[in-house]
Amino acid sequence: xxxxxxxxIFCAVLLLASTSFYYVKMKRTASISPPxxxxxxxxxxxxxxxxxxxxxxxxxxxxxxxxxxNNKQAKIVVTGGKGEGENITEAAALKNYLLEKHVxxxxxxxxxxxxxxxxxxxxxxxxxxxxxxxxxxxxxxxxRAVTIAEKKGMQAYxxxxxxxxxxxxxxxxxxxxxxxxxxxxxx
Numbered sequence: 001x002x003x004x005x006x007x008x009i010f011c012a013v014l015l016l017a018s019t020s021f022y023y024v025k026m027k028r029t030a031s032i033s034p035p036x037x038x039x040x041x042x043x044x045x046x047x048x049x050x051x052x053x054x055x056x057x058x059x060x061x062x063x064x065x066x067x068x069x070n071n072k073q074a075k076i077v078v079t080g081g082k083g084e085g086e087n088i089t090e091a092a093a094l095k096n097y098l099l100e101k102h103v104x105x106x107x108x109x110x111x112x113x114x115x116x117x118x119x120x121x122x123x124x125x126x127x128x129x130x131x132x133x134x135x136x137x138x139x140x141x142x143x144r145a146v147t148i149a150e151k152k153g154m155q156a157y158x159x160x161x162x163x164x165x166x167x168x169x170x171x172x173x174x175x176x177x178x179x180x181x182x183x184x185x186x187x
Contacts, residue, residue, distance in 0.1 A: 019176055022143070022176060022179050023172075023176075025143045026139070026140055026142070026143040026172075026175070027139075028143075029142045029143040029146055029158050029160075030139035030140070030142050030143075030158065030160040031160070032157070032158050033159075034067065034134045034157035034158065034159050035157065036070060036071055037071060037073070038071065038074060038132055038133060038134045038157055039073070039074055039075065039132060039133070040074060040075050040076075040077055040128070040130050040132065040133035040134070041064050041067060041068055041071075041074050041075070041076045041077070041133065041134045041136060041159070042076075042077045042079060042120070042121070042124050042130070042133045042134070042135050042136065043060050043061060043064045043076065043077070043078050043079060043094055043136045043137075044060065044079055044080070044117060044120050044121075044135065044136065044137040044141065044145055045057070045078075045079045045080020045081070045089075045090030045091065045094070045114065045120060046060065046080070046090065046138070047083070047085075047086070047090075048080075048083075048086040048087075048088065048089075048090050048093045049085070049086075050085075050086070050087045051086075051087045051088045051092075051093060051096075052093065053093055053094070053097055055164045055166075055167075056138055056161075056163065056164060056167065056171070057090065057093070057094065058097070059138070059161040059162055059163070059164070060136050060137055060138065060161040061094055061097050061098065061101075062161070063136050063159055063160065063161040063162075064076060064098075064134075064136040064159065065098065065101050065103065067134060067136070067159055068103065068107070072104075072107070074107070074134070075107050075108070075109050075128075076098060076103065076107055076108050076109065077109045077110075077111055077124045077128060077130070077133070078090075078091040078092075078094035078095050078098065078108060078109070078110055078111070078112075079091055079094075079111040079112075079114055079120040079123070079124060080094070080111075080112065080114060080120065081112055081113050081114050081115050081119075082112075083115070089112040090112075091110045091111055091112035092110070092112060095108050095110060109127070109128055111123045111124045111127055117137075117141070117144060117145055117148060117178075118148055118187060121135075121145065121148050121149050121152060121154070122152060125149075125152055125153075125154060130154060131153070131154060131155060132154065132155040132156075132157075133149070133154060133155075133156060133157070134156075134157045134158075134159045135149055135156050135157065135158055135159065136159040136161060137158075137159075137160075137161065138160070138161050138162075138163045138171065139160040139161065139162060139163055140163055140168070140171055140172045140175050141171075141175060142158040142159075142160055143179070144175065144178055144179050144182055145158075146158050147182065148182065148187055151187055
C-alpha cells in the first residue's frame with residue numbers, strides 16, 4: 001500500500017512539473033513578436049458557427065490582419081476543413097472575413113482539407129512550398145504549432161491572438177493533452 005501511495009504521489013508531482021514546464025513554454029512562445037517582411041502568414045483554423053467565425057477564429061483573423069497591414073507583400077494562407085456544425089470550411093469562413101476587412105483577394109491562399117493543426121501546417125507547406133511563415137493562432141496554441149512547423153522544416157514565427165476568457169481554461173487543458181500526444185507521436 002505504501003508503494004502505491006508513493007507511486008501516486010510521484011505521478012502527481014511529475015504531472016504538475018510537466019504541466020508547469022509546458023505552460024511556461026506556451027506563454028513564452030505567445031510573447032514573441034514576429035519580424036516584419038515574412039512572406040507568408042498562416043492562420044490556423046478553429047470552430048466556425050454555421051458560416052460565421054467563432055470568437056477564437058475571429059481573434060486569429062484580426063491578429064493576422066494587423067500584421068498584414070504592415071506587411072502587404074505577404075500572402076495569407078487560411079486553413080481548416082469543415083467540421084461538425086459548420087456550413088462551410090474554416091478556410092472559406094476566414095477568406096470571407098478577410099475580404100470583408102479589405103484584404104486583397106489575390107493575397108489569400110486556401111488550405112481547406114485539414115482537420116488538425118498538423119494537417120493545417122503540412123498541407124500549407126505542401127500546397128505552397130512555404131519555407132518561412134508567421135503562424136497565427138491563439139496564444140495557448142502557438143507553442144505546439146510552431147514546434148510542428150519547425151519539425152516540418154519551416155522557419156516559423158508566432159503571432160498570438162488573445163483567447164476569449166470564456167474558453168481559455170478548457171482550450172488550455174485540451175492543449176496540454178495535444179502537446180502530450182505530439183511528444184508521444186514525435187511530431
